[in-house]
Amino acid sequence: MGMERLIDARGITKRYDGFTLDAVDLTVDTGQIVGFIGQNGAGKSTTIKALLGLIGLDGGQATVLGVPVGACAPSEAAQMREQVGVVFDTVSLPPHLTVGEVGNLMACAYRTWDADMFERMLGRFRLDRAKTVKDLSRGMGMKLSLACALAHQPRLLILDEATAGLDPMARDEVLDLLRDFVAVEGSNGEPVNAIFMSSHITSDLDKIADEVLCIDEGRVVFRCAKDEICDMMGVARCRAVDFERLQNEGVSGQLAERYVRHEYGIDVLVSDRFAFTRAFPEIPCDRITIDDYMALMLKGAPMQTSINNVKGGVR
């Protein structure tokens, strides 16, 4: 009822020589932070550019804030862009302007510009109004870009590697800001904002994402609630003998899904680490990180058990 779909992409496809973004589906609803992960060259930036209408699509369709991307009147597109805050991994602000002048420029560009909020963020990020953009460190430049993205009061933030280059303390500060942003409620008490963010720093997503979407070679590999990964799943650290036992016993309760061999043993993805530990108390089973989950999903092989488990959030 209260929820609104701010991004709705169906089968978006983009063909480059040697790479195809292949029929990617993705949705982002109000109140959600959706993390977007994948290896270098997986197609994350291409997806984001497609959502922003910066590149044309070869197939599929997308709406952002209800507006069809690439198939609407220029005025509608402009209105939509006002409500979307975008930060890329490189600073795209005019290099010769000072931080203060950037604020003035944004005030002209956006009707919704909140100058007080911008000033507060400059203070919070310790950004000097007199410094020129080109003299900012990479991290400071990213903070300025974020301050600009937030101060025009968007409903949707689309961030492409926006926390790259920030030191751990600054990252936590930014994560707090992002949490505050999605917590904003409308007059009916329902959340009104959402975030779609790509990141290689999956520990950031561990901290704030509601869902994680992973692509590889242009295709969606999984979309999963973060709590399902971090609270329920696990990684069993098996010796060869343990692994053999799991295979031979058909993994009671259909708990084990995929495995990866290492020099020192075999990691097995487990859909319910508590049930697994009850069933196999002698096999150590750790909480799984998003990184480990991604590695097992991308590089792991399915368990060759009698009943191969597909439960556990893999869609």
Ligand SMILES: Nc1ncnc2c1ncn2[C@@H]1O[C@H](COP(=O)(O)OP(=O)(O)OP(=O)(O)O)[C@@H](O)[C@H]1O
């Ligand atoms: N304009 C373009 N012309 C041709 N190929 C392109 C173009 N833009 C991107 N590609 C190719 O598309 C693929 C996906 O690139 P993309 O930048 O979307 O990956 P990514 O997941 O964002 O990677 P990273 O994590 O390294 O930023 C790459 O193989 C890249 O070379």
